[in-house]
Structure formats: C-alpha cells, structure tokens
Amino acid sequence: MAEPLRIALAGLGTVGVGVIRLVETNRDMIAARAGRPIEIVAVTARERGRDRGVDLSSYAWVDDMQAMAGRADVDVVVELVGGSDGPALTLARSALDAGKGLVTANKAMVAHHGLELAEIAAMRNAPFAFEAAVAGGIPVLKGLREGTAANALDRIYGILNGTCNYVLSEMEQTGADFEEMLRAAQEKGYAEADPAFDIEGVDAAHKLAILAAIGFGTRIDFDAVRTEGITQVRASDIAQADALGYVIRLVGIASLAGEGEERRLLQRVRPCLVPFRHPLAAVTGPTNAVVAEGDFSGRLLFQGAGAGDKPTASAVVADLIDIARGQSGAPFSVPTTSLVPCEPADPGDRIGRDYIRFTVADRPGVLAEITAAMRDAGVSIESLIQRGRNAEGGDVQVAMVTHEGPERCVTKALELLDGSPSLTAPPLVMPILKD
Ligand SMILES: NC(=O)c1ccc[n+]([C@@H]2O[C@H](COP(=O)([O-])OP(=O)(O)OC[C@H]3O[C@@H](n4cnc5c(N)ncnc54)[C@H](OP(=O)(O)O)[C@@H]3O)[C@@H](O)[C@H]2O)c1
Structure with missing residues (x-):
C-alpha cells in the first residue's frame, strides 16, 4: 500500500478525541477507501496530563502547538482548537505556509479568515478543507461543491445551530419558556456554559456565510450577515404560531437576486415561522438541516447531526480521505480570485x-x-x-x-x-x- 498520510492533531477536546477514535476504529476500512493509511503521528492540547479516555502513547506529544507546522514527519495539520483568531489562526497560517494540508472544523475562523487561508493554500498548492465547520456530520459543503456543481442556486437556507433548534423544539413540546429550556440544553451538553454564540445566532451566521460563498460563488462576507438570536422568543409566540399553522425555528437564509452589477446578496439569521408542511418544520432537537434550491436539481434537503464528537469527526476524516486520495479541490469551489464580490441586499x-x-x-x-x-x-x-x-x-x-x-x-x-x-x-x- 502507498505511503501513509501523516497527521498532526491540534486540540484533543470533543472533536479531537472523536477523530482519534474514528481513525483507530475504522483504520483498515479508511485505508482501503483512501488508497493509503491515515496515520496520526503527533498530538497537542493545553494540558498534557489530562485523561481523555483514549490512549495517546503511540503519538508524539508536542508541547508548542505552533511547532506542528514545521514538522517534517507531518503532511496535514488538523486544527480542532477553535477561536476565530489567536493560536488556531496562527497555526492554520503557518501550516499552509509550510505547504502542509490543513483540515479544520473551526467555522469562526473560516468565516473570518477563510479567503486568506484559501489564498495561502492556493499559493503553496496545499489542500485546505473544512467540511466539519458547517452542520457537523452532514456532507453539505461536498454536496454543494460537487453534487450541485452544475446548478445555479438562488437560495440556501437551513437550521444551522443544534442548540437553538433543541431549545425551540423543546419549548414547542413542553410549553416551557426559553430560560428553562436553555438550562435543559446545557444539562444535556448541547449548549456551552457560555451559550451566547449559539443563542444570539452568531454560530449560525458563521456557517451561513460559508454556505453562501460556496453555493453562490461569492466572496465570503460574514460582516454582512444580519443576525438575530432566539432570546426574545416566548412560549406564547410558539403557541400562537402553532394556532396559525407554524413552528418557530432559527433559520439562516442566504438569497441572491439581480444580475451583474445589480446582483445583491441577503444573508440573515433569524427566528422564522415555518409552515407545518415545510420539511424544516419536522427538524427537531439538536439536528441541523440545509436546503439548497438548484435550477435543475430542484429542492435538496441535507439533514443530520450538526454537532457531537462522532458526526463531526466523520466530516473531519472524510476531508482527510479526500486529501489522501489527492481529490481536494478549491475549498470555496472555485479559486478565490474567481469569487465575485457581492453588495449586501437592502432587507x-x-x-x-x-x-x-x-x-x-x-x-x-x-x-x-x-x-x-x-x-x-x-x-x-x-x-x-x-x-x-x-x-x-x-x-x-x-x-x-x-x-x-x-x-x-x-x-x-x-x-x-x-x-x-x-x-x-x-x-x-x-x-x-x-x-
Ligand atoms: N463540539 C462539536 O460538536 C463541534 C462541531 C462542529 C465544529 N466544532 C468546532 O471544532 C473545534 C473544536 O471544538 P471542540 O468542541 O472539540 O472544542 P473543545 O472540546 O473545547 O476542545 C478544544 C481543544 O483545544 C485545546 N486547546 C485550546 N487552546 C489551546 C492552545 N492554546 N494550545 C493547544 N491546545 C489548545 C484544548 O486543550 P485542553 O483539552 O488541554 O484544554 C482542547 O483539547 C471548534 O472550532 C468548534 O467550533 C465543534
């Protein structure tokens, strides 16, 4: 069998440990499908001594995360640390600069710095992939980049945050108010101790900006996403919506209208009333779903687990398999120089x-x-x-x-x-x- 693809794994939290478990559990099958083994050679996190429930003894421990980019025995750096800037971004830049591949699940970093990273990747001819950054285990970026490649899309929308969807659908089921269901989400591990990014819609906005760029071929523009969260939604709104034939969901919507210079992009994350008969109305709990409407494909629905160690690891390792096969294309579907800048639409x-x-x-x-x-x-x-x-x-x-x-x-x-x-x-x- 061909030479292994050698991985350095930065971050051994929920997703990092999930990746180790997946690579170890399905080792032979992955090697067969990738055409060569995928081998983790080095790992890092903040605290070396912490028990993470996996055996790390066969991997080199790297004290200084940034040193991973310079290792001669590494082909791809997998960044699972998080944060739009700071050490994750420094590592991403230096890994690509050194000609290593970069795989990340970090939507905040891709939404803010994805174009810059894609430019370095193109310059260095290094693969750069981030399937896990949008909708966890759902292969929606691959679906848009490859499956709908022949279509013009004019609307991409969906339920992009599992925490908000859990809170809203539980409010619907129980009649309880927002604060109570947020506490329940935290107890179940769906929401962070500081859930602000989720409930204020920022996490969904990161994902929407990435989806819009890939789906429409426009330059990623996170600052133009108009974002409202779910903190104002009351149990009484849900009851009234129900009486009118709707459920309430936090929906990210990107739509493109007009031609040429007049082309305008509207990107919004807001709680919306979704008609009972719409497929998104049936999406409950921490599930994510993305709808893309192509001019030839018609409406496509991508649905599945939007987070969690296993689904997110599945997306990370799928990117690694693509890289091992030599099949990683332009991260935003087309070269960054071909992405079209698009003025925001007037809401x-x-x-x-x-x-x-x-x-x-x-x-x-x-x-x-x-x-x-x-x-x-x-x-x-x-x-x-x-x-x-x-x-x-x-x-x-x-x-x-x-x-x-x-x-x-x-x-x-x-x-x-x-x-x-x-x-x-x-x-x-x-x-x-x-x-
Ligand atoms: N969790 C999900 O379901 C999910 C889904 C999709 C995408 N993501 C994205 O995946 C990324 C990782 O998420 P996660 O949930 O796995 O996070 P997490 O559980 O908080 O893990 C973060 C890891 O990064 C390490 N770390 C933090 N700062 C570091 C530093 N300066 N140097 C070295 N290591 C450092 C931490 O080390 P210690 O363990 O020693 O503290 C920890 O192992 C994020 O970008 C997140 O947005 C997560």
Whole structure:
C-alpha cells in the first residue's frame, strides 16, 4: 500500500478525541477507501496530563502547538482548537505556509479568515478543507461543491445551530419558556456554559456565510450577515404560531437576486415561522438541516447531526480521505480570485409575510393605534390574535400575521409606534418562511 498520510492533531477536546477514535476504529476500512493509511503521528492540547479516555502513547506529544507546522514527519495539520483568531489562526497560517494540508472544523475562523487561508493554500498548492465547520456530520459543503456543481442556486437556507433548534423544539413540546429550556440544553451538553454564540445566532451566521460563498460563488462576507438570536422568543409566540399553522425555528437564509452589477446578496439569521408542511418544520432537537434550491436539481434537503464528537469527526476524516486520495479541490469551489464580490441586499426590499408580536398596556384604544400605524405604513393585516392578561401583570399580547408586502413597510409601521406609551416591550418581528 502507498505511503501513509501523516497527521498532526491540534486540540484533543470533543472533536479531537472523536477523530482519534474514528481513525483507530475504522483504520483498515479508511485505508482501503483512501488508497493509503491515515496515520496520526503527533498530538497537542493545553494540558498534557489530562485523561481523555483514549490512549495517546503511540503519538508524539508536542508541547508548542505552533511547532506542528514545521514538522517534517507531518503532511496535514488538523486544527480542532477553535477561536476565530489567536493560536488556531496562527497555526492554520503557518501550516499552509509550510505547504502542509490543513483540515479544520473551526467555522469562526473560516468565516473570518477563510479567503486568506484559501489564498495561502492556493499559493503553496496545499489542500485546505473544512467540511466539519458547517452542520457537523452532514456532507453539505461536498454536496454543494460537487453534487450541485452544475446548478445555479438562488437560495440556501437551513437550521444551522443544534442548540437553538433543541431549545425551540423543546419549548414547542413542553410549553416551557426559553430560560428553562436553555438550562435543559446545557444539562444535556448541547449548549456551552457560555451559550451566547449559539443563542444570539452568531454560530449560525458563521456557517451561513460559508454556505453562501460556496453555493453562490461569492466572496465570503460574514460582516454582512444580519443576525438575530432566539432570546426574545416566548412560549406564547410558539403557541400562537402553532394556532396559525407554524413552528418557530432559527433559520439562516442566504438569497441572491439581480444580475451583474445589480446582483445583491441577503444573508440573515433569524427566528422564522415555518409552515407545518415545510420539511424544516419536522427538524427537531439538536439536528441541523440545509436546503439548497438548484435550477435543475430542484429542492435538496441535507439533514443530520450538526454537532457531537462522532458526526463531526466523520466530516473531519472524510476531508482527510479526500486529501489522501489527492481529490481536494478549491475549498470555496472555485479559486478565490474567481469569487465575485457581492453588495449586501437592502432587507427592506424583501417581499414576504411577517408575524409581529406586540406587548401592550391593557387599555382601550391600543389596538386601534397599532392597526392605524399598520395602515399608515401600508401593511395589510391577514390575521390578528389578542391574548388576555398574562399571569405576571396587566400587559396583553397582540400577535398578527401580515399579507405579503415589502419588509420596509413593517419597519416603517414599527417606527411610527416607536416610543408609544401603549407598547410596554419592544415588538418582535419574525418572517414567515416561504415554501
Ligand atoms: N463540539 C462539536 O460538536 C463541534 C462541531 C462542529 C465544529 N466544532 C468546532 O471544532 C473545534 C473544536 O471544538 P471542540 O468542541 O472539540 O472544542 P473543545 O472540546 O473545547 O476542545 C478544544 C481543544 O483545544 C485545546 N486547546 C485550546 N487552546 C489551546 C492552545 N492554546 N494550545 C493547544 N491546545 C489548545 C484544548 O486543550 P485542553 O483539552 O488541554 O484544554 C482542547 O483539547 C471548534 O472550532 C468548534 O467550533 C465543534
């Protein structure tokens, strides 16, 4: 059999240990499929003495992670440390600079520095792959790069954060509020001790920016992703959505419109109302799902585990197998010089229906004030639900669904109501996902 592909593994946490277990468990099968063995030669983490539940004695321990890039006995550095900048980025740059391959699961780093890394990789003719960075075990980047390569895509969207999906679908099942279900997610190990990146939508935004670049052939633009998390979603919103025929999911949506100079890219992560009949409505728990709509393929749904040691390791090792086979193409599907810069779209131009929830003082005339603002801004109301006093106090909730119209009209209506003493909390707007 041919020479082994020699790996240095930086990071021995959830994913790093998963990679060791997978490489050891399926060693012979991987070698047969890759055409040569994949061999871990060196490992590193912060704490050498920690018991990680795997035998590390056959690997060289490297004290200084950065030294991995210079090792003559290493072909590919696998970065599983995390963080958009700092030691992970330094290692990624120096590994590629030294002509080593780089495999990473680090979506934050790829979203912020992926183009720079892809440029170094191209210059050094070094493979660079990050399948595990988006939707864990789901081979969606491969699916877009290879499976839909012949299609024009105009919309890619999906459930990109398992923590948020677990919290929302459990709120739906139990009727409990956000804080309680977030605690449950933390107890089950789905959410970090500091879950801010997840619940505020940043983690999903990292993944969306990567998906958009690969799917549309546009330059990755994380700063243009408009991001809202799920912290404002209440159990009552879920109940109202249910009564109207929807579930609530945190959805990342990237859509491309216009031609040539007029081409605009809208990238957004927001809680959305998803119709019961839509495939994303059936995606519950920590699962991820990505929908891509190709002009010839039609709608494709990629679904599976978005995180966890085993699924994420599966994606990392799939990248290593590609490299061992000599089959790693351009990380963003085309050379970075061919990626097209694309101006962000004005979200006000979006034509769609929205769910709007107001929390208002329980007194006469409030409903008339809201509906007048809607009328003056040109928003047409399709349905309206007013709920009685809640248990905590005298406020009531008014929820409405608008007819299809430009988003700027809804924004205008909320501006008209801004500062009104009738509103006792900021309104929440959630778009209704188009079928
Ligand atoms: N967990 C998932 O399900 C998942 C899914 C998809 C993608 N990812 C991505 O995969 C990457 C790793 O995630 P993870 O969950 O495995 O993280 P983790 O469990 O926190 O592990 C991080 C590892 O990096 C090591 N490390 C941190 N700073 C270091 C430094 N300066 N020098 C050397 N080692 C250092 C840690 O060492 P010690 O163990 O000694 O502290 C630890 O072994 C992240 O980019 C994450 O976003 C994770």
